[in-house]
Amino acid sequence: MLTIPAPARAARGFADVDAWVFDLDNTLYPAHLDLWSQIDERMTDYITGFLGVGRDEAFRLQKDYYRRFGTSMRGLMINHGLDPAEFLHFVHDIDHSPIEPAPLLGAALAALPGQKLILTNGSVAHAEAVTGRLGLSHHFDGVFDIFAADFVPKPNPETYLRFLDRHGVDPTRAAMFEDLARNLTVPHELGMTTVLVTPDAAREVEREAWELEGRADPHIDHVTSDLAGFLHGIAAALTRR
Structure with missing residues (x-):
């Protein structure tokens, strides 16, 4: 231990x-399984389409909102009227097999x-x-x-x-x-x-x-x-x- x-x-x-x-x-x-990178990618994909911005800007907003609001989703809800249920369904559609x-x-x-x-x-x-x-x-x-x-x-x-x-x-x-x-x-x-x-x-x-x-x-x-x-x-x- x-x-x-x-x-x-x-x-x-x-x-x-x-x-x-x-x-x-x-x-x-364990963090080294890196499931979070999959969720990260899905978030960037969603934000790119939702806000109609490039991936660099989507990623910047994603990380800025994560740090300021606790989750990227919360920042998107407050500032852009995001539907949280739809967002969560999309970003958690990942490959869990590394676990x-x-x-x-x-x-x-x-x-x-x-x-x-x-x-x-x-x-x-x-x-x-x-x-x-x-x-x-x-x-x-x-x-x-x-x-x-x-x-x-x-x-x-x-x-x-x-x-x-x-x-x-x-x-x-x-x-x-x-x-x-x-x-x-x-x-x-x-x-x-x-x-x-x-x-x-x-x-x-x-x-x-x-x-x-x-x-x-x-x-x-x-x-x-x-x-x-x-x-x-x-x-x-x-x-x-």
């Missing part, structure tokens, strides 16, 4: 956690006490495709997707509050696993134990620089590039109590 130390301070632990909350893309499956079953992750999830939930800026359909390929669908008690969030994405505070209310989660008894540090700011403020899931350092991953920042920020309790190993460690520690 490769775990990178969080900042030198008292990190929150997992002793009282009974709700395990996971982001989907680049968290439940392979993850039995070690499944065993780790099964060993954790309490409910396991997915909180994603994607759709339920996309989450089901991903967890189906991973062989993990039966481990999760629910998916809170962008439709449930009324198309308001992480890191907006109202999205986390709506999620907590929908699933009856006490944030002081919950842990959140994410690949973007900025999406862990609000969970930490709400009392959740936060875990930043980073790419495997031995694998080449194409991400924007800001997406990889934040592992030393005060709102990050733990950092790991091996989610399955990290969860096995938690389960073993809880068993020894």
Whole structure:
């Protein structure tokens, strides 16, 4: 298990956690599988046709809106009247075959006490495709997707509050696993134990620089590039109590 130390301070632990909350893309499956590049390409294709602009301009807007609004879709909705359902159907029409079953992750999830939930800026359909390929669908008690969030994405505070209310989660008894540090700011403020899931350092991953920042920020309790190993460690520690 490769775990990178969080900042030198008292990190929150997992002793009282009974709700395990996971982001989907680049968290439940490793970033080096590069599914996101497929989604990226589909977004650029859609924006090119939707706005009638060249691919360079479509890509620029896509990335600008992603950083400013949490998702490219949200920026397109606010500024251009985008139909989110149509957009999501188009951009998630990708090849999921690079994802392979993850039995070690499944065993780790099964060993954790309490409910396991997915909180994603994607759709339920996309989450089901991903967890189906991973062989993990039966481990999760629910998916809170962008439709449930009324198309308001992480890191907006109202999205986390709506999620907590929908699933009856006490944030002081919950842990959140994410690949973007900025999406862990609000969970930490709400009392959740936060875990930043980073790419495997031995694998080449194409991400924007800001997406990889934040592992030393005060709102990050733990950092790991091996989610399955990290969860096995938690389960073993809880068993020894």
